[in-house]
Every structure is written in C-alpha cells, then in structure tokens.
Amino acid sequence: MSDFTADSELDCKGLLCPLPVYRTSQAMGRLAPGQVLKVECTDPGSLADFPAFARQRGHALLSASALDGVQVFYLRKEAA
C-alpha cells in the first residue's frame, strides 16, 4: 500500500532498459507540475535507474518499493 495518490499510472512490466525510463519520460511530459505518476516495472535495473532518472530530470522520487519482482515508483513532477 502507498500513501501517495497517483494522477496517472504507467505499466512498464515486461519491458527492459531503455523502455521504462523512455516511456516514463514521455509520461512525465504530459503531467503538470505537482502531479504524481505511478510506474510499475519488472526490469531489475529499474531500482538503480529510477533514482538516477529523477535526479537527472529534477523530479521528486517520492517512493520506490519492490515486491514479488515488481518495482513500484511514485514520481512527482517538479516545476521546471
């Protein structure tokens, strides 16, 4: 369970690098500042990639968790 409410969700299960980050980047582009995106991944590299993506893009990674091989990320778009 998560304390965050997502404005939008993205299913990247079954996708490998670079697709999860590529699609997340596109999805974040459709959000307004302050909105939150929930992303689900199964690429084990995602646990390292999503904190790096958030740092590079200046988004806030609110939460990163992994359960039963599925990683769940909540990203908040920051004002540009």
Place this chain on the structure above:
Amino acid sequence: MTTAVRTDAEAHGRTERARTEARAHGRSDPARPRRLALVASKGTLDGAYPPLILAATAASLGWEVGIFFTFYGLDIIHKRRHRKLKVAPVGNPAMPVPVPNLLGALPGMTAAATAMMKGWMKNAHLPDVAEFLDMARESGTKLFACSTTMGVMGVKEKDLVPGVDIAGATAFLDFAADADVSLFV
C-alpha cells in the same frame, strides 16, 4: 628569448589553473543541458544496439545527444542496410551455443546467429533498429553521417535514412567539445 619562454610557461600555468578550477567547481554552466556524444563505428546488429540504447536513455534524461556514424557504423543509418544488420558468429566466443570458428564460417551460420538475436530482442519487447532510429529523431538526437565514410564507401545522401546531418569529423568534434559524456562504441 627568456621572457618569451616564461610567458609561455605562465600561460600554460594559467590554463592548468583554469582547468583545475573548472574541475573543482563542476560544470562551467549548470543551466546548460548535459550532452552525450557517441561514435558508432560498428555495422553489426549487436554493435548497433548499444549506441541506440544509450542515445534513447540520454534523451529521456533531457540530455542533448549526437551520434557520429562512421565506417561500418554508417550502415546503421543506411536506408537499405540498417534492416539487414547481422550478428557474426565467426570470431565471437560469446555465442550461447559456442560455435567453433570454422563451423561459424559455414553458409547459414551468420543468418542463424542474426535470427537468434532478433528473436531475443522481439521476446524482450525491445524496439528494432528502425524503431530506435525513429525514437532518436523524435527526441531530437543529432545523427551525424560521416562524410569521409560516404566518400570511401560510395554512399550517397539518398541512401541514408531521413533526418541525418552529413558532417566531417570537425563538425562532430565541435559538438563533442561541449559533451559531458563521450563514448566510442
């Protein structure tokens, strides 16, 4: 004479100090987007993916990206050849079923190795080379076609996929001079 030598040494010292300071303070202009400069030199299927994956990733991070396609790497942006890139089993000890080099040279072995890798890519839902090129163009990645390679190999502008910049090494180095990451793959 002596003065001139000392002046050179001082100038050199200043340059080194400037470089040291730049290193200490990080990037000269933090507002500038980061930049990735890649040289794609291989015309095999397995050689095409690493630069295309790195380019798509960097673009997703908001970086500026440029790829210089040179020598056999030019095949990656060749209209006809980019759909026919192959995996070479000869001299490739990393094949999943180790193929003795002599057998790898038999007719059909290259096609088999290529089909196998295309199968992996499809099963992993990874884009093919053409789709990666579309992603690169959509994200504004600069695709530099090496003009020397074009001249050496008789490749014309009409032979290349749309949206490429024909350029010499000078134009690429001018782009790469401001790169934060530069890789030859």
